Amino acid sequence: QVQLVESGGGLVQAGDSLRLSCAPSGLTFNTYNMAWFRQAPGKEREFVAAIAWSALYTYYADSVKGRFTISRDNAENTASLQMNSLKPEDTAVYFCAAARSYTGTHYAQLDAYNFWGQGTRVTVSS
Numbered sequence: 001q002v003q004l005v006e007s008g009g010g011l012v013q014a015g016d017s018l019r020l021s022c023a024p025s026g027l028t029f030n031t032y033n034m035a036w037f038r039q040a041p042g043k044e045r046e047f048v049a050a051i052a053w054s055a056l057y058t059y060y061a062d063s064v065k066g067r068f069t070i071s072r073d074n075a076e077n078t079a080s081l082q083m084n085s086l087k088p089e090d091t092a093v094y095f096c097a098a099a100r101s102y103t104g105t106h107y108a109q110l111d112a113y114n115f116w117g118q119g120t121r122v123t124v125s126s
Helices: none
Strands: 003-007 010-013 018-025 033-039 046-051 058-060 068-073 078-083 092-099 120-125
Touching: 003 092, 018 033, 018 092, 018 120, 033 068, 033 078, 046 068, 046 078, 058 068
Parallel strands: 010 120
Antiparallel strands: 003 018, 018 078, 033 046, 033 092, 046 058, 068 078, 092 120
């Protein structure tokens, strides 16, 4: 049974930083591309960042480029999202996702991902 468990969310002020972590189990972590998506109240789930299984490639949404950093530790089976200079518009539930392959799809597409976590809430006050 595959599980992705996110942690690290919370309530912070604008300009603060947070680090989210994702701990997958039940899959061969170093063969999966990993990503973070987010969903704000009343909005659709949107792509935030992705990292290839090898960690050689990373991808970011324009809205977070330069502020967020995605990383992974294949030895520890964890993926992380370092979020700096947080803004109120970053408020959302953040989801970790795992994709076996991007063949025939795209890293920013929801249906590229085989497994999802339950999400961790991030609230940024102004």
